[in-house]
Amino acid sequence: MGNRRPSRTPNTQSKPPSSHKTKKPTDQTTGSHKGHQQQQQLLLPPPKLLTYTLPPLNWPSTLPYLASNHVSAQLEPEQLSLLSPAAVTASLSIPTLATYAPTRNPLVQIKQIADPAHPVYPQHGLFATRYIPAGTHIIDYTGLVHVCPQAECAMSDYDLAFLDRDAGLAIDGALMGNEGRFVNDWHGVREEGPNAVFEEYFVKAKDKGKEVWQARMGIWAKPVSSTERSVSGIAKGSEICVGYGKGWWRARRGLMELVEEKSEADLVIEDAGTSMQET
Known part of the structure; x- marks a missing residue:
């Protein structure tokens, strides 16, 4: 198979390799990844989160753009409570109210891959428009939050396991989403490995006039760790890549x-x- 994903139509399935990302077991009370506490401490939640609502350049015209997740009506009350818990103990959280900005995300740009040697050529990727410091929140991964058994999600290019694995929740970016669906896997692209990571977090948001906690999946510039001191952020013009x-x-x-x-x-x-x- 090599590193190439099944071919996709640029305008409808042009998510570079986005996909189902299998994650480590999660803490069922907080949604945080067990064993990731050190990484979470190195990620840098902004004091106030801006959520951009304007579709970016090169966005597929046939796909709805989502600034935040669309939740399936088929979710059970127990599953909905995971998306909006009454209280949050996770270390990766933003207690200030999220703000929606009617502009494009200034950190990223969707670009068609020009290098024939790239695993997803001639599809698309997500690139940094400026230097992004290590640990910085870049953008969320949005889509349809639905129930997706692990066996089914493992066959999807756009389903990302979300929160408690036992609940079977996933975010599907195939038919709706944002720039996050264009993030590619690092294999065949970066010898140094991924320069970004997926990590769940919680933020305060408005819902029916009330302030509530809201679970989101963020894409963050890879944080510096004691074993990878070479990580120094994402350079301007670099492709943003994660590990699937x-x-x-x-x-x-x-x-x-x-x-x-x-x-x-x-x-x-x-x-x-x-x-x-x-x-």
Whole structure:
């Protein structure tokens, strides 16, 4: 399979490799990733979060642009409570009210991949328009929040597991979303590895006139850690890349094997039919 994803139509499925990102088990009370406490402390939540509402340049005209997630009406009350908990103990949270700005996100730009050697050429990627310091919140990953069993999500290019894994929630950016759906995997793009990470966080937001906690999936510039002191942020013009995780690649490899097996079976049936006609 290499690193290339199944081909997509630039205007409707042009999310660079976005995908299902398999994540580590989450803390079911806070939604925070177990084992990620050190990383969370190194991420830098802004004192006040700006959510940009204007679609960017090169946004597919056929897809609705979402500044925040659209929640499926099929979610159960228990699942909805995860999206908007009464109280938050997670360390990665922004207690000030989120503000919506009717402008484009100034940190990122969707661009068509020009390098034929790129794994998703000639599709699209997400690029930094300026230097982004390590640990900075870049943008959210938005889409349809729905129930997606892990086995099904593993076959999706745009479903991202969200919050409590046992609840089966995912964010699907296939048919709606924002710039986050254009983030590619780092394999075949950056020898240094990913320069950004997915991480859930909580922020105060207005809902029906009330201030409530709201769970979101953020894309953050990779934080500096004790083992990776070379991380220094994302340079202007660089492609923003994350790691989809081994689960995504295993699922993708399995899907490709199924396609190959089906193709071989079809050829056998076709050959058998031809032989019968000849006799």
